[in-house]
Amino acid sequence: MLTAILLTFLAGGLAPWAARRAGASAGWLFAVVPLALSVYFASMLPRVSGGITQVTPWVPSLGVDLAFRLDGLSLTFALMISVVGVAVVSYAGGYMKDDPLKPRFLLILLSFMAAMLGVVLADDLIALFVFWELTSLTSYFLIGYKHEKDESRYGALQGLIITGSGGLAMLAGFLLLGNEVGTFRISEIVAQGDAIRASGVYLPAFVLIALGAFTKSAQFPFHVWLPNAMAAPTPVSAFLHSATMVKAGVYLLARMQPALGSTDVWFWTLTLVGSATLLATAGLSLVQRDLKKLLAYSTLIALGALVVLLGVGGTVASEAMIVFMLAHALYKAPLFMVAGSVDHEAGTRDVTALRGLGSVMPVTWTVAILAGISASGLPPMLGFIGKELAYEALLPALLPLVALIAASVAMIGIVGQVVVRPFWGRRVEAPVERPHEAPASMWLGPLVLALGGVTFGVLPMLLEPLAVPAASAVYGAPLDFYLKLWHGVNLPLLLSILTVALGLVVAFAWSRFQPALEAAFGGVRAGPAGVYDAFIKGIPKVSAATARRVQSDNLRDHLVIILGFAVGLVGLTAFLRGGILIPADALVMPSGTPYEWVVLILAAGGALATVRAHSRLEAITALGVVGFAIALVFTFFAAPDLAITQFLVETLIVILVALVLMRLPDGLLRERTGAVHRLLSGGIATVSGLLLAGLLIAVTAQPMDLRLTEFFNAASYPDALGKNVVNVILVDFRAFDTLGEIAVLVVAATGVYALLRRVRKQPPAADQGAPGGPEGGP
Amino acid sequence: METAVAITVGIVFGSGVYLVLQRNLMRFIFGLILMSGAVNVSLFVAGRLTRGAPPLVPGGASVPPEGVANALPQALILTAIVIGFGLVAFALVLLLRTYERLGTVMTDELTERLDDPKPVPGFGDDDALRSDGAS
Numbered sequence: 001m002l003t004a005i006l007l008t009f010l011a012g013g014l015a016p017w018a019a020r021r022a023g024a025s026a027g028w029l030f031a032v033v034p035l036a037l038s039v040y041f042a043s044m045l046p047r048v049s050g051g052i053t054q055v056t057p058w059v060p061s062l063g064v065d066l067a068f069r070l071d072g073l074s075l076t077f078a079l080m081i082s083v084v085g086v087a088v089v090s091y092a093g094g095y096m097k098d099d100p101l102k103p104r105f106l107l108i109l110l111s112f113m114a115a116m117l118g119v120v121l122a123d124d125l126i127a128l129f130v131f132w133e134l135t136s137l138t139s140y141f142l143i144g145y146k147h148e149k150d151e152s153r154y155g156a157l158q159g160l161i162i163t164g165s166g167g168l169a170m171l172a173g174f175l176l177l178g179n180e181v182g183t184f185r186i187s188e189i190v191a192q193g194d195a196i197r198a199s200g201v202y203l204p205a206f207v208l209i210a211l212g213a214f215t216k217s218a219q220f221p222f223h224v225w226l227p228n229a230m231a232a233p234t235p236v237s238a239f240l241h242s243a244t245m246v247k248a249g250v251y252l253l254a255r256m257q258p259a260l261g262s263t264d265v266w267f268w269t270l271t272l273v274g275s276a277t278l279l280a281t282a283g284l285s286l287v288q289r290d291l292k293k294l295l296a297y298s299t300l301i302a303l304g305a306l307v308v309l310l311g312v313g314g315t316v317a318s319e320a321m322i323v324f325m326l327a328h329a330l331y332k333a334p335l336f337m338v339a340g341s342v343d344h345e346a347g348t349r350d351v352t353a354l355r356g357l358g359s360v361m362p363v364t365w366t367v368a369i370l371a372g373i374s375a376s377g378l379p380p381m382l383g384f385i386g387k388e389l390a391y392e393a394l395l396p397a398l399l400p401l402v403a404l405i406a407a408s409v410a411m412i413g414i415v416g417q418v419v420v421r422p423f424w425g426r427r428v429e430a431p432v433e434r435p436h437e438a439p440a441s442m443w444l445g446p447l448v449l450a451l452g453g454v455t456f457g458v459l460p461m462l463l464e465p466l467a468v469p470a471a472s473a474v475y476g477a478p479l480d481f482y483l484k485l486w487h488g489v490n491l492p493l494l495l496s497i498l499t500v501a502l503g504l505v506v507a508f509a510w511s512r513f514q515p516a517l518e519a520a521f522g523g524v525r526a527g528p529a530g531v532y533d534a535f536i537k538g539i540p541k542v543s544a545a546t547a548r549r550v551q552s553d554n555l556r557d558h559l560v561i562i563l564g565f566a567v568g569l570v571g572l573t574a575f576l577r578g579g580i581l582i583p584a585d586a587l588v589m590p591s592g593t594p595y596e597w598v599v600l601i602l603a604a605g606g607a608l609a610t611v612r613a614h615s616r617l618e619a620i621t622a623l624g625v626v627g628f629a630i631a632l633v634f635t636f637f638a639a640p641d642l643a644i645t646q647f648l649v650e651t652l653i654v655i656l657v658a659l660v661l662m663r664l665p666d667g668l669l670r671e672r673t674g675a676v677h678r679l680l681s682g683g684i685a686t687v688s689g690l691l692l693a694g695l696l697i698a699v700t701a702q703p704m705d706l707r708l709t710e711f712f713n714a715a716s717y718p719d720a721l722g723k724n725v726v727n728v729i730l731v732d733f734r735a736f737d738t739l740g741e742i743a744v745l746v747v748a749a750t751g752v753y754a755l756l757r758r759v760r761k762q763p764p765a766a767d768q769g770a771p772g773g774p775e776g777g778p
Numbered sequence: 779m780e781t782a783v784a785i786t787v788g789i790v791f792g793s794g795v796y797l798v799l800q801r802n803l804m805r806f807i808f809g810l811i812l813m814s815g816a817v818n819v820s821l822f823v824a825g826r827l828t829r830g831a832p833p834l835v836p837g838g839a840s841v842p843p844e845g846v847a848n849a850l851p852q853a854l855i856l857t858a859i860v861i862g863f864g865l866v867a868f869a870l871v872l873l874l875r876t877y878e879r880l881g882t883v884m885t886d887e888l889t890e891r892l893d894d895p896k897p898v899p900g901f902g903d904d905d906a907l908r909s910d911g912a913s
Contacts, residue, residue: 553888553889554889555806555885556800559798559799592779596779603789603790604786604789607790607793623808623811626812626815630815633819636829637822637827638828638829638830638833638846639852639855640832642855642859645859649859649860649862653867656866656867657807660870660873660874663877677799680799681795681800682796684796685793685796686792689791689792690788690792691788692787692791692792692816693784693785693787693789696780696787696788696823697780700781700784700824704825704848706848709849713841713846714841716841717835717841722835723834723835723836724834724835725833725842725846725849726833726852729853737857741857745860745861748864748868751868751872752867752871755875
């Protein structure tokens with residue numbers, strides 16, 4: 001399985017190179033990849049009931065493996081991805097025939113296919129998350145394929161933000177779950193459903209994972225991104241945004257049902273969210289007249305139905321979910337491709353501008369009718385079986401049942417708009433001069449898929465080897481059932497008849513109420529779409545306001561915060577935890593020579609005088625006193641090298657300070673600070689001084705560990721032939737440190753020179769108007 | 779004696795912190811100088827004070843005699859002094875340049891002066907200023 005996924009990625013990587021050589025037939029060429037995958041997965045059918053596991057270590061230290069597991073549910077999705085993939089890739093070859101960016105498109109499309117296979121095959125939560133995010137990312141690139149258009153960029157970003165945020169929530173849920181169970185292996189987690197439901201992490205983990213699923217599968221109120229994703233090229237809409245990627249959320253819920261399902265929270269969350277999606281999107285679909293938007297809303301209806309079925313749970317609902325989903329893939333992808341063909345050959349997707357295309361595009365219309373009957377849930381199609389099962393499963397739950405019936409009515413209306421209205425009539429109406437039939441590449445794939453819907457509808461037993469293990473995996477225990485087209489006259493059938501009757505009314509009335517509804521609600525961006533826009537617009541505002549408050553452009557504010565925290569927090573902790581212990585005998589007046597006392601008093605007094613200095617001369621003098629006093633401290637306490645260096649450096653600093661100060665006006669030293677700030681900085685300064693002095697006293701009261709010094713003393717002469725231990729340390733034992741120090745000095749000197757070079761230059765009075773930049777020369 | 783030096787270090791360091799927290803960049807640099815001196819001496823004190831016995835190997839011997847001063851902190855401080863000097867030198871020149879371009883050394887005025895510089899006349903290369911102002 002890993003090989004299959006990697007080979008698909010590899011094929012994607014080869015796509016740009018191969019597509020350029022294959023030219024017009026690139027679509028056929030690359031359809032071989034999903035075709036091979038279809039054959040591979042179909043060959044797994046007989047072996048799938050027990051599940052096939054394959055583990056490759058990935059990050060063993062974190063317990064993350066590239067574990068894959070093929071069971072009924074995974075196989076159903078894998079076949080859906082690869083079979084629809086064949087149709088989509090071959091269709092894309094014709095649809096994008098003249099597009100110079102086709103190689104790039106194929107690269108991303110095949111990468112998506114590999115990632116999507118990873119999602120449904122992964123048996124490791126972390127691996128699943130990685131593949132999941134890869135599908136979001138490839139979806140972003142595919143929606144934004146026509147990147148020069150505003151709506152493409154908007155749709156791409158919206159999809160990425162919504163599904164990406166949900167993905168992060170899902171990751172948090174995965175980590176909670178994995179932590180609780182002690183493994184990230186999905187098959188092991190699913191087996192411990194009772195323990196998980198009893199644990200405290202159940203609720204947060206469920207909510208987070210459900211957020212991931214709802215955003216990915218575009219459930220209310222996250223549904224807004226899916227209609228906007230229709231900015232993508234039609235093959236993408238058919239593949240990602242109806243047949244596969246948007247079902248990843250449904251897959252995740254189905255996969256997790258044995259672990260997280262059969263609780264009240266699960267039931268109410270899924271049925272309410274699913275019902276809200278059904279009702280909201282059924283209502284919103286009535287406003288549309290763009291073929292792809294109409295289909296997007298019908299996809300949302302199907303996703304809502306799948307979520308409701310998962311929420312209700314049980315044997316019939318599990319069967320219904322699998323059959324409904326397969327039927328949806330087999331009719332929705334062809335419908336999208338039909339919409340794309342109409343757009344491609346007739347020049348528009350606006351249903352109000354199209355008439356009579358049936359006479360010029362007979363094959364496309366045939367595909368549309370076959371798929372449309374299945375979409376309407378009429379016999380003898382697979383869509384009928386799926387809808388009957390769904391009604392039967394929802395009989396005990398009134399709200400979802402009513403929502404599904406309402407949505408199915410809208411679905412029939414949508415089918416009327418997509419399948420009948422553009423094709424019906426004798427007189428051809430279209431924006432282009434002579435609309436004509438699409439090429440074979442653009443009807444063969446959809447035709448095969450639509451015929452699949454018929455075949456499995458008439459002979460549903462053909463689907464049982466796949467549907468039975470899949471429904472068993474959803475249910476969490478082995479199921480045994482038979483699919484039948486005709487169940488006799490029962491309540492679901494009566495509900496179906498009611499649905500069709502209402503649906504026909506909606507379909508016929510559509511052309512009357514749609515313009516009025518569009519006029520009333522078309523431009524309204526209230527609800528979730530408005531929230532999203534406000535959110536996106538709000539981010540820069542909030543961050544700007546935050547930055548203005550937190551990121552002051554005043555150095556002093558930053559330093560007050562940094563030093564205040566360092567002194568306050570560190571000091572307080574050190575004192576409270578007994579980090580600073582000052583023994584009594586340390587405070588006994590120490591013995592020192594008078595010289596030493598004078599020097600120390602000079603240092604302290606010089607420092608205080610610097611603080612109080614108001615003129616340049618005062619400041620320079622006071623600074624010099626401190627520096628030279630420090631040099632004397634080094635002299636008294638046996639550090640001649642330090643003393644020499646300090647004398648030299650101090651002299652240089654005094655000269656430098658004097659040079660700079662003499663260039664600044666004398667009044668500049670004055671400080672105009674408010675009393676509050678003086679008090680604040682005074683407090684921080686006092687505490688920091690006390691803290692440092694206290695720390696030093698406490699440190700020097702402890703016994704000294706001289707092992708390192710002893711090593712240097714002993715090794716200095718024998719190893720380095722140097723008699724000055726300090727120098728030997730600097731140039732031998734720590735030579736690289738010294739090299740670094742020299743490098744720092746060189747950098748500083750270069751900086752100083754670069755800055756001073758401009759200062760030294762006198763303004764040339766003669767050529768003031770002459771052109772010549774600041775880099776004109778030395 | 780360590781205690782007395784430690785208290786002195788505390789005073790010098792505190793003065794430096796106080797200066798660093800001022801609006802005036804010139805005083806900020808004074809604070810930097812004081813702080814770096816205080817930190818050097820605090821390292822020195824932490825290595826203990828020894829009078830009159832520098833860590834040298836006398837002629838003919840291969841190790842220094844017992845009781846010489848601690849060589850390790852001295853080596854560390856030597857590096858620190860030099861680096862501190864580089865820092866101060868760079869900061870000083872930067873300050874000079876800032877004053878020249880913007881006409882102020884007050885931290886809270888720097889940002890507004892970036893939009894409305896008041897260069898100091900007769901102070902270095904005015905043609906650079908002029909070309910910036912024209913663009």
